[in-house]
Amino acid sequence: MTRPARTQVAIIGSGPAGLLLGRLLTQAGIDNIILERRSKDHVLSRIRAGVLEEGSARILEDAGVGGRMREEGLVHHGIDIAFGGGRHRIDLSGPTGGKGVIIYGQTEVTQDLMDRREADDAPTFYEAEDVAISGFDRHMPETRFIHEGRAHTLLCDFIAGCDGFHGVCRPSVPQGALDIAERVYPAGWLGLLCETPPVSGELIYVRHGRGFALCSMRSPTRSRYYLQCAAGEDATAWSDERFWEELKRRLDPETAAALVTGPSIEKSVAPLRSFVAEPMRFGRLFLAGDAAHIVPPTGAKGLNLAIGDVHYLAEALIEYYQERSQRGLEAYSERALARIWQAERFSWWMTSLLHSFADTGRFAQKLQDAELAYLADSRAAQAALAENYVGLPL
Numbered sequence: 407m408t409r410p411a412r413t414q415v416a417i418i419g420s421g422p423a424g425l426l427l428g429r430l431l432t433q434a435g436i437d438n439i440i441l442e443r444r445s446k447d448h449v450l451s452r453i454r455a456g457v458l459e460e461g462s463a464r465i466l467e468d469a470g471v472g473g474r475m476r477e478e479g480l481v482h483h484g485i486d487i488a489f490g491g492g493r494h495r496i497d498l499s500g501p502t503g504g505k506g507v508i509i510y511g512q513t514e515v516t517q518d519l520m521d522r523r524e525a526d527d528a529p530t531f532y533e534a535e536d537v538a539i540s541g542f543d544r545h546m547p548e549t550r551f552i553h554e555g556r557a558h559t560l561l562c563d564f565i566a567g568c569d570g571f572h573g574v575c576r577p578s579v580p581q582g583a584l585d586i587a588e589r590v591y592p593a594g595w596l597g598l599l600c601e602t603p604p605v606s607g608e609l610i611y612v613r614h615g616r617g618f619a620l621c622s623m624r625s626p627t628r629s630r631y632y633l634q635c636a637a638g639e640d641a642t643a644w645s646d647e648r649f650w651e652e653l654k655r656r657l658d659p660e661t662a663a664a665l666v667t668g669p670s671i672e673k674s675v676a677p678l679r680s681f682v683a684e685p686m687r688f689g690r691l692f693l694a695g696d697a698a699h700i701v702p703p704t705g706a707k708g709l710n711l712a713i714g715d716v717h718y719l720a721e722a723l724i725e726y727y728q729e730r731s732q733r734g735l736e737a738y739s740e741r742a743l744a745r746i747w748q749a750e751r752f753s754w755w756m757t758s759l760l761h762s763f764a765d766t767g768r769f770a771q772k773l774q775d776a777e778l779a780y781l782a783d784s785r786a787a788q789a790a791l792a793e794n795y796v797g798l799p800l
């Protein structure tokens with residue numbers, strides 16, 4: 407066993423939450439070490455969402471990792487909601503004083519943060535095995551792990567659980583100390599990435615009797631499409647041809663005719679789940695991002711919530727080290743959860759509005775029809791969607 411090493415903040419997880427927290431702490435002169443169980447390439451291989459709120463973009467810019475995002479990101483000022491054979495544009499900017507969203511893949515955000523961490527020469531242990539955390543309920547937090555066959559112990563002041571939904575931190579919290587609120591939807595999203603020009607200049611969210619569909623993008627030459635599928639669907643059961651035929655059946659004829667198909671670069675199925683673990687702090691352990699909450703991707707909130715949590719947590723940790731104040735640390739969980747629940751509500755609403763679930767039933771389908779008709783005609787309803795989609799204030 408090597409001699410225990412020491413740092414101020416041990417960060418578990420090198421996804422967007424862990425990497426951004428590491429950058430904000432390094433920027434403030436606070437020592438931190440990231441422990442990541444997978445390889446760098448594996449982390450970068452995961453295809454996730456691609457919509458950044460303006461607030462998230464500003465946080466990334468202030469962290470010094472917004473350059474490529476500003477150069478390559480696509481600024482969007484509206485989205486389309488398609489139903490009943492037509493498309494209805496929702497103006498995002500008009501009702502929100504000019505706000506929009508930036509289309510920029512999570513993979514790119516992660517790459518930019520990794521590049522920055524390398525430039526900062528800040529330590530990350532990739533392929534760290536058997537990561538375990540303890541002592542966070544007292545004043546002696548520590549993490550233990552195996553790296554390249556050698557056992558390590560890392561002493562720290564705080565542990566940041568940025569290890570996602572399947573991580574080790576949330577389960578390390580004493581039984582019964584967590585309040586879990588969860589809804590698992592009876593469907594999944596089958597996603598396909600391809601080098602083809604997007605079918606439309608803005609995103610199209612489709613409600614159709616055969617199931618939800620989404621037409622998105624990563625660049626003017628790279629598109630991302632989704633089909634609602636059965637929960638636990640096997641992506642390999644879907645040939646490219648089957649995917650394109652099903653997507654065309656869910657699109658209106660004009661959009662289907664404009665669709666440019668091509669070979670898939672990636673195909674995967676994501677589950678639909680709403681999940682919140684409260685509180686997000688246990689002594690000297692703080693949870694951030696997917697480690698604490700999950701939203702169905704319909705509202706494009708997962709990455710933005712992770713960035714918002716980290717913004718609050720970094721502020722609190724910097725205040726602690728610079729002013730020896732616990733105020734921000736004590737307020738972190740409540741402050742983050744207030745914003746998380748607004749995003750949970752919006753993501754649940756968008757998901758319920760646009761998906762056809764087996765147990766939906768006729769009454770719920772008629773409610774969907776009524777809600778969509780109201781959304782198409784009411785500027786107030788459109789404004790409510792717009793202000794949630796572009797992101798509520800941090």
Ligand code: APR
Nearest residue numbers: 419421422423442443537569570573574695696708709712
């Ligand atoms: N030890 C170390 N690292 C771990 C462990 C562990 N026991 N368990 C998980 N990890 C790592 C994962 O390999 C992953 O790289 O923690 C990281 C968590 O990253 P994410 O799951 O991306 O979560 P987060 O950083 O909160 O970002 C949330 O990512 O999954 C998307 O939709 C989600 O957009 C949202 C964003």
Ligand code: PHB
Nearest residue numbers: 455456622703704705706
């Ligand atoms: C994506 O481009 O991956 C994406 C966009 C919007 C969503 C979900 C996913 O709501």
